[in-house]
Amino acid sequence: FMIFYALSWGVGAWVLISEIFPNRMRSQGMSISVGFMWMANFLVSQFFPMINENPYLLSHFHGAFPMWIFAICCIFSYFFICRYLPETKGISLEKMESVVLAKRRKKPQPIQTERYSD
Numbered sequence: 001f002m003i004f005y006a007l008s009w010g011v012g013a014w015v016l017i018s019e020i021f022p023n024r025m026r027s028q029g030m031s032i033s034v035g036f037m038w039m040a041n042f043l044v045s046q047f048f049p050m051i052n053e054n055p056y057l058l059s060h061f062h063g064a065f066p067m068w069i070f071a072i073c074c075i076f077s078y079f080f081i082c083r084y085l086p087e088t089k090g091i092s093l094e095k096m097e098s099v100v101l102a103k104r105r106k107k108p109q110p111i112q113t114e115r116y117s118d
Helices: 002-007 009-020 023-052 055-061 065-084 093-105
Strands: none
Touching: 002 009, 002 065, 009 023, 009 093, 023 055, 023 065, 055 065
């Protein structure tokens, strides 16, 4: 779990919140997002020992029940990302607002992107 979390949400959440908010509200959006991430981390750290020490769950799942819960959460997160978050490669931070608004309107809007040669 820790390896996959560190390779996905552990880093991806910070990249996402730094890119998704428009410039005029980036500081407020990032502070609210970081507050929610801290709260979620606190809940996970409190929830994990309780379900890992439950005798019924321990005997039936042999200690793997927390892993299954968090794996299911990761699967739901994957579908959430694929469905609701736009691709931001090649789009400047200033044009990000139009990308998010176009995704909400569900009408394709042409967006100017810059090409970089590798």
